Amino acid sequence: MTRFLFIIWSIAISGYAEDKKWNPVLVPEKKEGLINSDRKLEVFEHGIKKEWGYEAPQTDTFIVIHPEKPKKIAPLYVVLHSAGHDVFSAVECTKQVGNHDIYHSPSNFYALYVDCRANKGDWWWGGMHAKDANLKKKNSGTETRPVERRVIDTIKWVIKKYEIDSNRVYLSGNSMGGSGALGIGLRHGNVFAAIKANVPAGIDHADQRMAFSDHAAAKKLNLPDPPITLDYSGQNDGWSFGHDRFVKAMNDRKYPLYFYWGSFGHANNHERILQVNDLINSFDWLSIKKNEAYPVFTNASSNNDLPWPKNLSDKKSGQVNAFFRWKLMNDEKKSFNVSLYLNSADDIKTKFDIPKKSTADVSLRRLQQFEFNEGDFINWSFGESKGKIKIGSDKIITAPSLTITTSPQTLSVWINKN
Numbered sequence: 001m002t003r004f005l006f007i008i009w010s011i012a013i014s015g016y017a018e019d020k021k022w023n024p025v026l027v028p029e030k031k032e033g034l035i036n037s038d039r040k041l042e043v044f045e046h047g048i049k050k051e052w053g054y055e056a057p058q059t060d061t062f063i064v065i066h067p068e069k070p071k072k073i074a075p076l077y078v079v080l081h082s083a084g085h086d087v088f089s090a091v092e093c094t095k096q097v098g099n100h101d102i103y104h105s106p107s108n109f110y111a112l113y114v115d116c117r118a119n120k121g122d123w124w125w126g127g128m129h130a131k132d133a134n135l136k137k138k139n140s141g142t143e144t145r146p147v148e149r150r151v152i153d154t155i156k157w158v159i160k161k162y163e164i165d166s167n168r169v170y171l172s173g174n175s176m177g178g179s180g181a182l183g184i185g186l187r188h189g190n191v192f193a194a195i196k197a198n199v200p201a202g203i204d205h206a207d208q209r210m211a212f213s214d215h216a217a218a219k220k221l222n223l224p225d226p227p228i229t230l231d232y233s234g235q236n237d238g239w240s241f242g243h244d245r246f247v248k249a250m251n252d253r254k255y256p257l258y259f260y261w262g263s264f265g266h267a268n269n270h271e272r273i274l275q276v277n278d279l280i281n282s283f284d285w286l287s288i289k290k291n292e293a294y295p296v297f298t299n300a301s302s303n304n305d306l307p308w309p310k311n312l313s314d315k316k317s318g319q320v321n322a323f324f325r326w327k328l329m330n331d332e333k334k335s336f337n338v339s340l341y342l343n344s345a346d347d348i349k350t351k352f353d354i355p356k357k358s359t360a361d362v363s364l365r366r367l368q369q370f371e372f373n374e375g376d377f378i379n380w381s382f383g384e385s386k387g388k389i390k391i392g393s394d395k396i397i398t399a400p401s402l403t404i405t406t407s408p409q410t411l412s413v414w415i416n417k418n
Contacts, residue, residue, distance in 0.1 A: 124179060376390070
């Protein structure tokens with residue numbers, strides 16, 4: 001009888017494998033012992049959607065952990081596991097502090113853990129592997145792979161089912177999952193408020209999907225403003241190669257990046273990493289909202305020199321943009337104001353020398369109400385500095401060479417009708 005029921009269940013799973021309705025099925029018998037808290041946990045299995053592009057039917061699993069206390073319109077913390085884990089072992093890591101700390105979700109969030117181990121070759125990084133030239137060639141380019149489409153649709157399903165605050169969805173990942181967080185997250189600013197990658201295993205996934213190395217392909221992309229991005233990597237980690245190209249591309253594209261490094265190898269324990277670079281958790285990325293504008297800081301004088309690609313033996317820790325902060329004041333149809341400042345010693349405790357001032361170009365993204373078009377002239381002011389810029393085809397407002405200090409100063413922009 002048990003075998004008969006199992007066969008019926010298996011047929012049901014495969015039967016909706018390409019069902020347009022795509023209804024994941026609860027598997028309660030697989031949830032036991034995964035966590036050691038009282039938070040509600042649900043395990044789901046599902047088949048495929050035809051539009052994902054898989055060559056054959058397959059079954060995948062994801063796990064949802066509820067907030068400690070029931071909460072309406074709660075935020076969502078999404079986890080992509082490393083190559084050494086699957087969805088179940090990733091969740092089990094949360095039983096112990098220090099075991100892949102980035103897998104641990106805040107207690108007042110929903111958490112979603114997605115899997116890429118059940119089916120061969122279905123890695124987060126689109127099947128790319130920097131050490132496998134054939135795979136890299138096969139899966140390069142800007143077109144997303146089936147696994148990437150599956151991840152996004154799974155997140156959207158969870159948002160709808162649990163009435164998640166869609167403006168507070170955050171993507172995290174470790175190692176291969178960190179690579180996936182960058183590659184999947186950066187091009188989906190319409191889904192994620194912010195992303196955080198712990199020792200990402202390569203930057204090729206992001207490089208390809210964002211066309212960082214292909215300017216002609218980049219011009220054809222029409223992507224939303226990216227999520228605010230945090231990345232911490234060890235220069236003595238072989239998987240960290242290419243970060244010089246990644247940091248340059250993010251800077252040149254005027255994309256938001258907070259980057260931290262040090263000789264902590266391929267570590268996943270925050271206590272260990274903090275001994276080397278105590279800034280990795282200093283930015284409150286889980287307070288970012290997708291429906292709020294943000295400033296992007298580029299070409300900052302306070303940035304440390306990167307050890308990539310030629311000084312990997314240098315054990316010095318460093319940062320890019322670590323001390324910049326802001327407070328949104330207003331985002332209206334005819335004007336926009338944001339307060340810019342640097343963290344001071346009163347705000348942050350660190351072994352780093354905290355700059356008292358820094359010069360940076362400041363661009364504005366995710367503007368919600370402020371309206372302008374290509375060719376418009378925009379006035380800006382920042383303390384005693386002021387200027388006028390003409391909006392180009394990229395439709396980005398950039399105020400150049402602002403001197404930002406620990407004392408908040410307001411950057412104001414408005415349209416010049418003359």
